[in-house]
Amino acid sequence: MKNKQLFKGILAGAVALLLAACKDEVDVTTAQLDVDQAVIEAPVEGMKTTLRVNSNVRWTITSAQGWTTPDQEEGIGNRTVELTIAENLYRGMRNDTLTVATVDGTQIRQVVVSQSTVFTPGNDFVYRVPVVFHVIYRDAANEKQNLREGYLREVLDGVNRIWKEAVPGLNVEFVAATETPSGAKLKEPGVNRVQWDIDKIDYNRFMGFAEASPKRYRDLLWDQNRYVNICLYNFSNDNVTGVTTLPYTLAPDSLAGLEKLPANISPQELTTSLCISVNSSNAYTSPDDKLQTTNFVSTIAHELGHYLGLRHVFGEDGVKGTDFDGDTDYCNDTPTYNRYKYISKLEMYQYEHPTFTMEDVNKWTERTNSITGEPFISDNIMDYYWTLRNKFSSEQAKRIRYVLMHSPFMPGPKIRTEAQKVIVKRTFNVPVRREVCFHTH
Helix, strand or coil, X not given: CHHHHHHHHHHHHHHHHHHHHHHHHHHHCCCCXXXXXXXXXXXXXXXXXXXXXXXXCEEEEEECCCCEEECXXXXXXXXXXXXXXXXXXXXXXXXXXXXXXXXXXXXEEEEEEEECXXXXXXXXXXXXXXXXXXXXXXXXXXXXXXXXXXXXXXXXXXXXXXXXXXXXXXXXXXEECCECCCCCECCCCCEEEEECCCCCECHHHHHCCXXXXXXXXXXXXXXXXXXXXXXEECECCCCEEEEEECCEEECCCCCCCCEEECCECCHHHCCCCCCEEEEHHHCCCCCCCCCCCCCHHHHHHHHHHHHCCCCCCCCHHHCCCCCCCCCCCCCCCCCCECHHHHHHHHHHHHHXXXXXXXXXXXXXXXXXXXXXXXEEECCECCCCCCCCCCECCHHHHHHHHHHHHHCCCCCCCCCCCHHHHCECCCCCCCCCCEEEEXXXX
């Protein structure tokens, strides 16, 4: 009996000790959490900074928009988190929210990251222009419609190589967009895939050249003040490689060869699709194949030139079968040539020489200046057919910089008067200028 009472006493003591230990543990693990700042202001070029997290338990940290990146997604106890805030490629102020929370959900702290792009660009400012490729397809398995993942990153890299070598000091780089217009992080940078129940599209109808572009097409485009939209789809006209709307100027600014808007309007007020369209059936063709009359990478490099204000270097009044020897690109330092005569001779030569060799290609990269009569090698990005297509002239570079710094519906900071900043909410009957680019078979 005595031993039994002793056992009960020992058991009661053990239970008391266990309960005391559990009570102490509960007290110790009551979640505590704090951060050393509630607001972070970042410059337009981005930055690295730190956030001090003080806690006694495990916690997580997440970014709402994705352009503020912590060097760790979770931690335990007191830690210093390094934050990388990306460059703001988009116009206007933007905000991100960092949420730091204990894993049990009882403690939450939020940090607002604010970043602006309000400044005036100088001539040496480097424009990093966000590009979004809208891949329009019907058959997800058809890689000439639904271009394979990763390919467009290669294309953009190729375009940048061409532009970087084209003229020194241009300070223009095309970058894959990282976020949607709503600020959400893109899972596939620079790419928006859209499945429609159509195999081929009439580019004239898509762009709105004959009549107003259907709303379905215009609604596809992202804000042109923040992105260059490149729409990739199979054209109903297989002979056309690409087509582009030319930019505008905003009164009182003007640039020869571009239409002038009387007042600042939003892109939604236009009845055309202000963008670049490229025939995706030509995808996967490479600049390395010199025997091709065109290729996908060079075509996009060329169409971007149009989008930023450049015309074809040949006399464009001669492309409709007229014998025209003039200069229509508004750049005095680009030699012009009579395209009608060039094409006529080329077609006859192709008839007599159906198999082209590199010797033939070298022969047909040569043109004759229709004003001076002198021969020259075609190397300008704004020419096509057999051409080196790897140069911009000094005056072309000036036009590009002018458009980036002054034109509406163009990404990046602008030089504006107070009057030009005012948005007028009405639809103008705005004339549209376009460039259509062909190739031979």
